[in-house]
Amino acid sequence: MxxxxxxxxxxxxxxxxxxxxxxxxxxxxxxxxxxxxxxxxxxxxxxxxxxxxxxxxxxxxxxxxxxxxxxxxxxxxxxxxxxxxxxxxxxxxxxxxxxxxxxxxxxxxxxxxxxxxxxxxxxxxxxxxxxxxxxxxxxxxxxxxxxxxxxxxxxxxxxxxxxxxxxxxxxxxxxxxxxxxxxxxxxxxxxxxxxxxxYINHSSKKLCIDNGDGESKQLSKSADACSDLNSLQPLLSNTMPNNSTDTQTDIDNKDSDKSSNSVTVKYDKNNDIVFDCSTHKPETMENHVSTMEDEEKEQGCFLKCKNKMDxxxxxxxxxxxxxxxxxxxxxxxxxxxxxxxxxxxxxxxxxxxxxxxxxxxxxxxxxxxxxxxxxxxxxxxxxxxxxxxxxxxxxxxxxxxxxxxxxxxxxxxxxxxxxxxxxxxxxxxxxxxxxxxxxxxxxxxxxxxxxxxxxxxxxxxxxxxxxxxxxxxxxxxxxxxxxxxxxxxxxxxxxxxxxxxxxxxxxxxxxxxx
The missing domain is CATH 1.20.1250.20 (MFS general substrate transporter like domains)
Known part of the structure; x- marks a missing residue:
């Protein structure tokens, strides 16, 4: 096995x-x-x-x-x-x-x-x-x-x-x-x-960055270095391709538009910093998770045990x-x-x-x-x-x-x-x-x-x-x-x-x- x-x-x-x-x-x-x-x-x-x-x-x-x-x-x-x-x-x-x-x-x-x-x-x-x-x-x-x-x-x-x-x-x-x-x-x-x-929660943090061509790169950084958003800016600048300046300008100009290709800092369930590069609204996943949690709370102990039993x-x-x-x-x-x-x-x-x-x-x-x-x-x-x-x-x-x-x-x-x-x-x-x-x-x-x-x-x-x-x-x-x-x-x-x-x-x- x-x-x-x-x-x-x-x-x-x-x-x-x-x-x-x-x-x-x-x-x-x-x-x-x-x-x-x-x-x-x-x-x-x-x-x-x-x-x-x-x-x-x-x-x-x-x-x-x-x-x-x-x-x-x-x-x-x-x-x-x-x-x-x-x-x-x-x-x-x-x-x-x-x-x-x-x-x-x-x-x-x-x-x-x-x-x-x-x-x-x-x-x-x-x-x-x-x-x-x-x-x-x-x-x-x-x-x-x-x-x-x-x-x-x-x-x-x-x-x-x-x-x-x-x-x-x-x-x-x-x-x-x-x-x-x-x-x-x-x-x-x-x-x-x-x-x-x-060991999973304290492992290397992964950053997702959109390079402007629809492709994403993943970079690892320690939890201490990721504690401050400002400390990530040099990392973003150094790892961007040649059009990084234009991309950053687009991010600054469209910061208020949540449906654009914006870089959004989020924390996942393991407290890892994640850069959201997708075009969907972030509220969608949050609402979905919230709905699942509400459904779990409504379930009694007996029903949970019944569902979990193989x-x-x-x-x-x-x-x-x-x-x-x-x-x-x-x-x-x-x-x-x-x-x-x-x-x-x-x-x-x-x-x-x-x-x-x-x-x-x-x-x-x-x-x-x-x-x-x-x-x-x-x-x-x-x-x-x-x-x-x-x-x-x-x-x-x-x-x-x-x-x-x-x-x-x-x-x-x-x-x-x-x-x-x-x-x-x-x-x-x-x-x-x-x-x-x-x-x-x-x-x-x-x-x-x-x-x-x-x-x-x-x-x-x-x-x-x-x-x-x-x-x-x-x-x-x-x-x-x-x-x-x-x-x-x-x-x-x-x-x-x-x-x-x-x-x-x-x-x-x-x-x-x-």
Missing amino acids: ADTRDARIPVDRGWAWMVLLGSFAISTINVGTEKSFGIFFIEFLRQFKGKVFMTAMINTVWNVVFSITSASVLLIGFKRVSIRMSVFLGITLCTLGYGISCFATGLEYLLVSQSILVGMGAAFNIPPIYILIGEYFDKKKGIANAVFVSGNSLGGVIMPPLYRYVFDEYGLRGGLLITAGITFNSLVAAALLRPTTF CSLFKNIHFILFLVIYVLGNVANMCAHIYIPTYAKDIGISDNRIAIIVSVYCISDFAGRIFAGFLADLPRITAEHVVFVSQVVVGLVLQFTIYYTSFILLLVFAVILGCSAGMITALFPPMMFGIVGKARYPSAMAIFILWICLLEGLAVPVLGYFRDVNSTFHFTFHLMGASSFVCISLLIIFIILKKKTSSREKEDINDTSA
Whole structure:
């Protein structure tokens, strides 16, 4: 697939790595905090005396809000608001959500502060970064996405012990207030997320000059030199042909005639100085643009999302199958960091050791995601192969949780599950990019998030319900492992279909060339 990015954007080089660094830091702080929900989960159960099902509803409502808001943000796009500004807004909403949670009097209050505010903040925060990384990286997008999502795991290493200490020292309410402060500090990293439009807006300015014969010349000049119209006069005189004096005289004499061949200084949408040499009235284009803007303002949010959504994706069998595969394969990764701490609590593991287990799980997850990105970029290994092997490991290790009854065995379980469960999360961006392409990637990402979060959001309370009914997590873990086995079966079908499609395309190319 040919790369259609503007040549002025530093793809796979330069500031792209600073953008990745900022994205990694944001992921470490914000998603790391979300992955520490197991620690928050225990504190919510302890403080408000709720059931596992009701407490898990906080995460479910969070997923619903996150999915709907993310889809709206990605479908409407970033025409008026840059990705960096969207991340700024998201971090601010997350900070506000954690901050007012310290005044909670019950689980119902947390459904508003934690689920709605933090869910909306995460939607403005994380999904747009996937789009930005896709704009900055091409050949190295596999390792770039793996590094970005591995920040989730590194945050899971750092944050759980930190929040465990904070809750022990300052209680739930003081800990939530400190969480808000930690989240707010990620604004510093967001400043590094320079939009790719920066390189286009600050590129060389182009001047259009009519030479009197109906032909035009384009000249480049820096933004500083173009700031003063008078500084352009020597440039105009020096570049005009022999009849430039007569042309300039005509311009001076017909300055009031807007339909003549006059040189008019204008600013385009990128603040570039443009010399209008055409004979049409300038008001025509301005009125047209104004009319389009008025029509856009009249459209509601839902109508904008409907118009932006690429419905042809629902006819793409590879894309639909990929969605189902990811839903089933990501259940373990999504629920493990919530239910492993509670399971450890049920078998009598102390709070400090639970924090260690969560940290070990996240360290393993971090290493596994980086390793998955490295493997996927190798010539003879595809992302599908890596996901297949990882899901086999996940499905097997979750079937033997009845034997994980000590701290050491839980550590081993956390290492194995951590190394394998997150690989599908690290590799879904390049996999989906290869299916839909760059042009349809934002629309596909919106559909992906809406679909995934709604379905997987239901998995958390349902699995929590089985724990309340059986008074143990063993059946819950068995179901999580079974979903991985179904994922493996569908992944085999996906690989076969992909190979057949690729072979058919090669045959069509050979027939055309012949």
